[in-house]
Structures are given as structure tokens and as C-alpha cells.
Amino acid sequence: MFVQQISVFVENKKGRLADITKVLAENNIDISAISIADTANFGVLRMIVNETEKAVQVIREAGYTVSITEVLAVEMEDKPGGLHKVLELLGKESISVEYLYSFVRCPSEKALILFKVDNPQKTVDVLRRGHFRVLSFDEVKAL
């Protein structure tokens, strides 16, 4: 039920992102979600792709530090207050959200958001009890 995210260390320099997307394009790797967290000097690029292992390998070969992180893909209503319901539930259970971002495309009328939390197993249980759907990695890859 955990989704594997690729995290890459990128310096804040011209052309770095393009350098990575070029490598992915050349290897025909499909990106289904992407976000970047940045500071003045560096950023962390986070992506969900169809071929995780291959992507890690080609990015590493291109000279980057890269790791795999487990995140959760949570489905919620795509209307005002939809995200709030999820966050309210997590807050009540004292679960901290490190970061979140959304998918490039969404197959249904629902919204699909990726969460990095401090306690993923507990989060899954809490969300399921709260009748939220948590997608497996296979389901995410099939989107």
C-alpha cells in the first residue's frame, strides 16, 4: 500500500532539472507525479514514475544522489473541504505530514494526493477507518 517515490538532490543551478528530465525521457520513463522543495541553494525533486528501479539507476548514473522514499497515495473528494477532511483526521490522530503533493493526472472525479507522514502504517489504518481509499503502488502505476 506504500507508493515508492524517487527523491533526488538537486543544486539550485540552471539546467539541473532539464538534465534529469532528459535522462528520464531518453529512457522512456513516465512521470505520474512530481514536486520540488527548494531552498536558496538546493532542492529535493520528488517523483512517482512507472519504472522506479530503472529511474533510480539512470539518475544515479547521471551523477545524482537519489533515494527511494515510501509515501501514501490517498483518494479524496475533489471539492472544497476535501483535503481538509483528511488533514483534520490525521491531526486528530497526531500524525505529522512532512509534505504532500498531487498527481499530474487524475483518472476519476476524485482527487489523488501523495502524503509523506511520520508513521505510514498507522496513517493507513487511520485513513481506512475514516473510509478514505489508500491506493496501492500497483494501482498508482495503472493510472
Next chain:
Amino acid sequence: MLSKLIWNKPYECMDREQLLKLQSERLVSTVQRVYHNVSYYRNLMQKRGLVPEDIRGVEDLSKLPFTTKQDLRDNYPYGLFAVPLSEIVRIHASSGTTGKPTVVGYTRTDIVSWSELMARSLTSGGTDKNSVIQIAYGYGLFTGGLGAHYGAERIGASVIPISGGNTKRQITIMKDFGTTVLACTPSYALYIAETMAEMGIDRSELKLKYGIFGAEPWSEAMRREIEEKLQISAIDIYGLSEVIGPGVACECQCKNGLHIYEDYFIPEIIDPETGEVLPEGQQGELVITTINKEGLPVIRYRTRDITSLNYQPCECGRTLVRMSKVLGRTDDMLIIRGVNVFPSQIESVLMEIGETEPHYLLIVDKVGSLDSLEVWVEVSDKLFSDEVRKLEDLNRKITHEIQSLLGLSVKVKLVEPKTIERSEGKAKRVIDKRNQ
């Protein structure tokens, strides 16, 4: 077990009183030879009102003048040789990156001595006649390759004279030829370990047991890193071409200081500013006098390496004095806002902090009239986190540790792997823009 790793027990374990007597005899004869055969030394001694008879033993050493690298350059190429060129069988030279190279010459006897010293060093580092030793120091004018080569042959080890560079080939050969001992610079050893990981070669495919690393200062933390990554015992060897090349001193398996081969060399520690001889245990510049060398004897040669001496007996059984691992070079020493800074200090901080790959670069510049220090640190797999907050914490922690060690403010910048130029010889750790 340890005693098996001593090549020449009579000399390496000599009673210290007897050793002092031997040193005095050899010093007296060296001074006589340089006085009569090297006009440069004769003039210097005459200027000081010294005749060879004034030097009766080691106790008179401090009466003699120092020799510096500049003196060798001023007498380029052969001016300080103490024998005619017809007696010289080998010539080596330093790289000469700053000015003319320094040229050194060896007689046939010197080559035998050097082989003996390297045989002692390599033995102490774990080499014996059953070893397969891969010599990845550069062969050529640099003394590293051929020095190690002759010592290893003297021991009777199987020598792979691969020289430096072509790292993937080094690793393939290491694997296929069953190399048990690796001799190269410590930074190259780490580079080999990294390349092995990239090539997907597992440590278990190698027979490597020992590494004998030198030609640049390296920290204890770097030793741990190399030992962990290559799963070997990593030994520090010391030397410089002006004195003889590698084999001036080497660690034993106790790894608690490098034994100086005192039947060939007399060490002193001086204050690099005043030239005053410092007492045992104090840190300062290492000065070496050669007492068993024909081609190019040097009197009180200033090595510019910062270390200290320890005369306490060692567990390995050797009675030879130990010098501490070299902390840095007097000329690598940066003076930043009046504070003495050695790159090796930054290195030890980075490695203590959390298994940092020791890839870093110091950039010293001037902002207005004030010196500034920036440290670039490559983010390795171990340091990396997908959370920006943790990376920022790491940045702050490194900054804090360096600042509290040096008492200087510093700007730390996390950079991508391979941003900092890799060396296959000596590592470049500093860019000083203040005088550019």
C-alpha cells in the same frame, strides 16, 4: 603475530642507546662528506664559523643550518649532489607545480637503502613474499611508484606495477589477479571504493587484505572510512623525495604513529616560525637529516609537514620513534582571519558528523577586507534525505561543528556528488581566491 611483520629486527628494534651511538657516527661522517663534497653546505657552515669537527654527535645537530625546498631549487638541478653524476644511477623529481621541480639523485647504494626502507615499510603494513601487491602510485619521476616497487620486490612479493589511473581497469585487475595489498594515495583508495560500488563489484570478490597509503595527509576518520569500505587494514606511510621518497616512516599494525627509520634519518620538530627545536610531544614542523645517504644527503631538511614525536616504546616491539599522523603542511595551512586552519581539520569534522563522503572543498575569499571561508560538501547517499528540513539541519550541524572547532564563521554549501574534482593523485582541497 606482530613480530612477524618486522623486516629488519636488529635495526628496527635496536636498543636506543646503541641507536644514538650509531646515529652520531653516521651524522659525523655525513657532515664531513657534505662539507668536502657540496660547496653549498661548505659555504653555509663557513659563514656560521663551523668546521666538520664541531659536529661530534646528535647533540650538535642544532648547530647546523636548515635546508629548504627553495635551497634545492636554487641549486637546480644537481647542485646539492654529494657525488659526481657518474655515480648517480637514478634521478627523480618533484612535480614542480610551483616553480622549478626539485631534482633528487640516487647512487647504487642509495637504491639498495631505499629498497630496504620500503621493504621495512611494506612488511610493517602487512606485505610478505606471498602477497600480491598492486602498486597504483604513479611510476615515473614521482618517487611513489618505483619506491614501492623496489621494496616489494625486495620482500619477494608478486608485484603488479599498474601505476596510477584507469580506475576500472585497476579494479578488474585487483579482482582477476587476486591482489592482497594495495599501495596508492588514500584519496585514490576511496575513489577506487566508490568506483567499485558503481561497477557493482562486491568486496567479497576481492582478496584484498592490506592497504599502504601515503603521499598526502589523511585523518583517522578517513582511515575508518577506507577500512570499512574496502574491509582492509589501512596503513599510513610517510616520505618525501627530497629525503629519499616513501619509506622515511611507516605505521605498524598498532596504527598509533609512524615509526621513523632512525638508523637512516634523524628527526626534529621545530617551531615553523622561529626555527626553534621543540621538546618531545609538541606539535610543529618535522625536520629530517639523512645520515646514510650518498647521492643527495640533506642536512636538517624542513619537510613543511606538521607532526609530533613520541619516543615511548611501541607494542609492536620496534624501539623507533613514532611521528603522529601528519596534521597538514605548513604551506597548506591557511591563515583565515588570523586563525590557522588545516583542510584535515575540516575533513575530520565532516567525517565525525555522520559518515560523510570525505569530498569537500574549502573556498577562501575576501569580502571587503575580511576573509571568508566557504565549505562545499558533497551530499552522499548516506547524508541525503527526501526532507528539506533534515538537509537544512545537516547543513546547520556541519556549520556549527566547524565553527566551534575553528572559532571562525563559515558558510557551508551542500553540493551534488562529483561536483568537486576527483584526483587520481593528490587531492585538491582548497581554492584560495584571496591572492588571485
